[in-house]
Amino acid sequence: xxxxxxxxxxxxxxxxxxxxxxxxxxxxxxxxxxxxxxxxxxxxxxxxxxxxxxxxxxxxxxxxxxxxxxxxxxxxxxxxxxxxxxxxxxxxxxxxxxxxxxxxxxxxxxxxxxxxxxxxxxxxxxxxxxxxxxxxxxxxxxxxxxxxxxxxxxxxxxxxxxxxxxxxxxxxxxxxxxxxxxxxxxxxxxxxxxxxxxxxxxxxxxxxxxxxxxxxxxxxxxxxxxxxxxxxxxxxxxxxxxxxxxxxxxxxxxxxxxxxxxxxxxxxxxxxxxxxxxxxxxxxxxxxxxxxxxxxxxxxxxxxxxxxxxxxxxxxxxxxxxxxxxxxxxxxxxxxxxxxxxxxxxxxxxxxxxxxxxxxxxxxxxxxxxxxxxxxxxxxxxxxxxxxxxxxxxxxxxxxxxxxxxxxxxxxxxxxxxxxxxxxxxxxxxxxxxxxxxxxxxxxxxxxxxxxxxxxxxxxxxxxxxxxxxxxxxxxxxxxxxxxxxxxxxxxxxxxxxxxxxxxxxxxxxxxxxxxxxxxxxxxxxxxxxxxxxxxxxxxxxxxxxxxxxxxxxxxxxxxxxxxxxxxxxxxxxxxxxxxxxxxxxxxxxxxxxxxxxxxxxxxxxxxxxxxxxxxxxxxxxxxxxxxxxxxxxxxxxxxxxxxxxxxxxxxxxxxxxxxxxxxxxxxx
Numbered sequence: 001x002x003x004x005x006x007x008x009x010x011x012x013x014x015x016x017x018x019x020x021x022x023x024x025x026x027x028x029x030x031x032x033x034x035x036x037x038x039x040x041x042x043x044x045x046x047x048x049x050x051x052x053x054x055x056x057x058x059x060x061x062x063x064x065x066x067x068x069x070x071x072x073x074x075x076x077x078x079x080x081x082x083x084x085x086x087x088x089x090x091x092x093x094x095x096x097x098x099x100x101x102x103x104x105x106x107x108x109x110x111x112x113x114x115x116x117x118x119x120x121x122x123x124x125x126x127x128x129x130x131x132x133x134x135x136x137x138x139x140x141x142x143x144x145x146x147x148x149x150x151x152x153x154x155x156x157x158x159x160x161x162x163x164x165x166x167x168x169x170x171x172x173x174x175x176x177x178x179x180x181x182x183x184x185x186x187x188x189x190x191x192x193x194x195x196x197x198x199x200x201x202x203x204x205x206x207x208x209x210x211x212x213x214x215x216x217x218x219x220x221x222x223x224x225x226x227x228x229x230x231x232x233x234x235x236x237x238x239x240x241x242x243x244x245x246x247x248x249x250x251x252x253x254x255x256x257x258x259x260x261x262x263x264x265x266x267x268x269x270x271x272x273x274x275x276x277x278x279x280x281x282x283x284x285x286x287x288x289x290x291x292x293x294x295x296x297x298x299x300x301x302x303x304x305x306x307x308x309x310x311x312x313x314x315x316x317x318x319x320x321x322x323x324x325x326x327x328x329x330x331x332x333x334x335x336x337x338x339x340x341x342x343x344x345x346x347x348x349x350x351x352x353x354x355x356x357x358x359x360x361x362x363x364x365x366x367x368x369x370x371x372x373x374x375x376x377x378x379x380x381x382x383x384x385x386x387x388x389x390x391x392x393x394x395x396x397x398x399x400x401x402x403x404x405x406x407x408x409x410x411x412x413x414x415x416x417x418x419x420x421x422x423x424x425x426x427x428x429x430x431x432x433x434x435x436x437x438x439x440x441x442x443x444x445x446x447x448x449x450x451x452x453x454x455x456x457x458x459x460x461x462x463x464x465x466x467x468x469x470x471x472x473x474x475x476x477x478x479x480x481x482x483x484x485x486x487x488x489x490x491x492x493x494x495x496x497x498x499x500x501x502x503x504x505x506x507x508x509x510x511x512x513x514x515x516x517x518x519x520x521x522x523x524x525x526x527x528x529x530x531x532x533x534x535x536x537x538x539x540x541x542x543x544x545x546x547x548x549x550x551x552x553x554x555x556x557x558x559x560x561x562x563x564x565x566x567x568x569x570x571x572x573x574x575x576x577x578x579x580x581x582x583x584x585x586x587x588x589x590x591x592x593x594x595x596x597x598x599x600x601x602x603x604x605x606x607x608x609x610x611x612x613x614x615x616x617x618x619x620x621x622x623x624x625x626x627x628x629x630x631x632x633x634x635x636x637x638x639x640x641x642x643x644x645x646x647x648x649x650x651x652x653x654x655x656x657x658x659x660x661x662x663x664x665x666x667x668x669x
Contacts, residue, residue, distance in 0.1 A: 031198060035125060035147040036206040039114030040165075040190060041213045042086045042340075074354045074397040075662050076228070078299065079390055080347040082332045087188065087218050087342045088115040114211050119144035123163035123190070123210070124170040126179060126254065130156040130195065135176040140169070140274040154200040160254045161210050163190040180255040183287045185247050185265050186352030189215045214340035215252055215259065217289035221270055221297070222281045225349035227395060228318075229278040230527065231306060231651060233353070237271050237280060238301035238319075239347075242329070243269040246295050250287035262287050270297070289337040297345065299328040306663070308656045316663050323668040352388060354653040354662070355399035359408040359435055359445035361454055364484065366598040367606070369451030369478070371642075373413040375597040375610055379639070380646065381409055382615030385528075391526050393616075394647045408443075412454040417443060422453050426460070433464035438658075439469055446475040446653040452541075455482035457490040466493055472584040472656050474649045480504075480541050480592040491546055494586065499548045503560065503575045506543035508604030509624035510562035511535045511636065512577055516555070522651070523557065523580060523587075526644030528617055529637075535563065536578070537607040537622040537636030539593030545575025546588065554579045557641075558589075564629035578641075585652040587645050595642050607636040617643040 120142050127137045127149060133292055141147035151157065162181055164170070165188035173179035183189050190212035198206045244266040251261040266549065268627040271280045286292055302319040319327050332345040360372035379385060381404040388392045388405075396405035403409070408417045409496035420432060434440060436448070448468070454477075457465070469475060479487075483502040491500040506512075514534050516524050524532050536558065560575035561568055578592040598606030601621070609620035617639035621632035656663060 006285045029153065030150055031153050032205045033151040033198070033203050033208055034128070035141060035149060035208045035210065036119045036142075037123065037143040038114050038209040038211045040088060041114045041211050042088055048612045050161040070073070074352045076302075076321075077350045077352050077395075078328045078330065078347050079350055080330050080332070080345055081390075082334065083342075083344040083346070084334045084337070085342050085344070086603045087214055087340055097559055103514060117143040117163075117165070117190075117212065120167055121163060121165060122167055122170055123161050124172070125149070125159060125161040125210070126173070126176075127151070128158045128160075130158050133177075138172050138176070142167075143164065148205070151198055151206065152165075153198050153202055156195065156197040158193070158195050159208065160193045161191070161212070162252075162254060163212060164188060165190050165212075174255070179253060180251050180260075182251050183216055183249045183259075183285065185267065185284050185286065186251055188218070188285055189252060191252070191254075191257070194253075216285040216287055217292065217337060217339055219247065219284045219286060219292050219295070220281075220342055220344040221283075222344070223271065223279070223349060224346065225275075225278040225280075228304070228349040228351050230351070230522075230647075231655065232304035232316075233307070234274065234278055235303045235305060236274050236301060237299075237349075238269070239271045239280070239297060239299055241267065242296040242298050246289055246292050247284045247286045248288040252287075271380040272301075278481055289339060289341065289343075293335070293337040294333050295343075295345075296329065296331045297347070300428060302349070306655055308652070309661060309664075313566075313576060313661070315453050315662055317504045317667065321663065321667045326668075328378045348390075350395045352395040352397055353650055354659070355397050355404075355405045355407050356446040356650065356653050357443065358409075358414060358418055358447045358449060360414060360449050360451070361422055361432065362419075362451035362454045362592075363422055365452075367593065367598070368608075369453075369596060370419070370449045371451070371595055371646075372415055372419045372449075374594045375612070376600070376608055376642075377409075377413055378612075379610045379615050379643070380618055381406060381411070381414070384615050385617075385643065386650070393643075394650055396650065398547075418445070424456060424458065429458055429460035429464075433460055435466045436468040436473065438467075444658060445473070446657050446659065447476065447649050449476045449478075450592075451478045451595065452480065454479060454592060456460075456484060457487045459486060459489070462486065462490040462493065465490070468658075469494075469584045469586055471658055472585065473658050474652045476587045476649060478589050478592050478594045480544050480590060483544070493554050494584070495550050496579070497548070497550060501547040503545045503547055503572055504542045505545070505560065505572045506538050506562055506565065508538055508540040509564070509622070509626075509631075510543060511564050511623040511629065511634065512538070512543070512560075512562055514558055514578075514637070514641070516557055522648045523555075523641065523644045527647050528643035529640040531637045531641050531644065534619070534637040535623070535634055536589075536594070536638050536641060537620075538562070538591050539607055540597040540605045541591070541593065543577055545572070545577045545592030546590070547571060547575045547581070549576045549579060553582050555582060562626075564623050564626035566627050580648075585649070585656065587649070596636055601632070603631045608637040608642075609639050 059283035066534035122138050122142050129136050137149050192210045192212045245264050247265050247267040248262050249265050250259040270282050299319045303317045306314050334343045360370035362370035371380050383389050386396045386405045399407040483504050519525050556576045557578040561573040569649045580587050595608045596606050597608040604623040607622050609618045619637045622636035
């Protein structure tokens with residue numbers, strides 16, 4: 001009997017001891033681990049240069065030049081900018097054709113806080129029991145949604161998480177004891193790991209916040225040809241690395257936090273296509289940042305069709321025009337390239353015109369009626385607007401070291417050799433005719449600009465202008481007051497008709513609607529801005545309109561009825577107060593003071609306006625009271641219209657003008 005009692009006691013004791021081992025391991029049962037993605041770490045120190053450089057296709061070293069050393073080089077050019085930053089940072093998106101960058105501009109990013117992971121992007125987490133090494137749980141989660149995992153109180157876990165930083169489904173590793181994941185050149189790889197112990201007394205969900213870090217570097221290449229596309233249609237772009245060995249993939253060991261089995265993914269051609277936007281962009285991810293700390297890019301093929309030039313020379317391959325050995329080649333350098341960095345090259349394909357000569361004809365008033373002096377000249381002569389800076393709107397080479405792009409001009413004016421004081425005499429007529437003549441091989445202008453007080457087109461001047469236009473010269477005529485037969489005869493000859501007329505109506509402060517909706521029109525929607533559905537304002541005098549302009553021969557930009565004047569006759573309302581000839585390089589506006597500048601807030605004079613720091617053209621509140629219009633309640637866009645006109649004139653003079661075009665000759669073999 002006693003023996004039976006002892007046996008029961010011993011059995012009970014053994015049962016108690018066995019249960020107590022389980023209780024020691026899991027004294028209070030299971031709980032939930034709540035997993036959330038807190039972000040992607042940017043805690044990588046980057047202290048790099050963002051440098052603007054330029055390359056033309058006579059350079060074969062590929063090392064690039066600073067934008068300050070473009071010199072007198074003109075024609076097709078590649079300006080490029082390199083930027084070394086965090087993958088999460090897309091600051092280089094704004095570099096493009098108008099990127100403002102000085103040489104050796106510093107960008108530093110240090111210990112940057114994590115950035116949010118895109119909601120819905122997937123990740124996989126692996127949870128291992130630290131004591132046993134057993135894979136306890138593995139689940140796929142998504143950013144923005146908490147993931148609940150069953151876990152045991154009082155147990156220490158090692159956890160690992162990874163993601164391709166997209167919405168891709170992530171299967172569980174085939175080998176749970178030694179998990180690995182392959183990298184790919186077309187997607188990111190994020191990784192995080194840590195250790196946690198769930199306290200025995202935990203009564204609520206135990207939180208785990210994941211902050212990922214990158215385990216690859218990104219190579220980003222962007223080509224922006226919007227400037228070149230103003231001059232030519234781009235039929236194809238072929239850009240490649242100079243060798244196929246830059247981009248690599250690997251196999252990442254999740255437990256060891258180690259990239260293994262790194263191998264080259266042959267990658268040479270970056271772009272080989274046309275683009276409807278004239279912008280190309282590509283990104284690659286690499287498992288070996290050191291291999292892309294320096295990479296070299298070559299423009300192999302760039303067939304274009306230039307606008308307006310003769311059919312037999314319009315098609316040119318700008319990559320090989322100077323010979324295949326001189327293809328544009330440039331090198332991008334990124335010191336201490338590392339995982340998590342975005343190594344960007346932004347290449348701008350530009351067309352830089354030769355410097356051009358303007359002849360201005362006007363009186364000598366300080367208002368700058370023909371853009372020859374004062375603020376209108378400051379705008380025109382500014383390299384921010386017309387020059388060879390990375391941020392120049394219209395790319396033009398300087399005419400001399402330290403000068404602007406207009407031959408003979410200086411910082412203050414263009415009056416020394418390129419301005420004629422308007423005079424209604426035979427001597428003046430002959431002087432102007434001689435300057436415009438094809439026999440003038442010394443200082444014949446590429447562009448002629450008339451402003452107030454040009455109020456009559458006398459016969460000798462009319463003949464000289466028509467011959468000049470027929471010889472592909474460019475004329476910008478800001479004209480007012482005169483309605484006589486001499487001027488009417490000029491417009492009849494210009495259009496080859498006999499029924500045009502001139503009508504004078506309106507006064508200072510009159511506001512005219514800009515008509516036309518063509519988004520591709522270079523004056524309505526040019527590089528300085530979109531002026532569709534805007535207004536322009538009359539300066540001081542009356543507005544001239546040309547009647548019976550043949551609609552097939554001209555693009556009309558404004559008619560004759562101001563919005564702040566009572567309705568007038570159909571003849572006045574339908575006259576053309578601003579137009580461009582469709583086959584000749586001729587622009588007309590019926591206001592000799594269209595670019596007059598006063599700097600004040602007058603309602604009837606000085607509609608021109610600009611930023612006196614950047615020199616960029618600005619609209620201006622303008623116009624006097626009338627017909628329900630409240631004075632200065634809307635802006636006059638004279639400055640922006642004229643800026644677009646000048647950009648149009650530059651293109652016309654470069655491609656179709658009086659000089660031999662630089663790409664007229666046959667390509668170099």
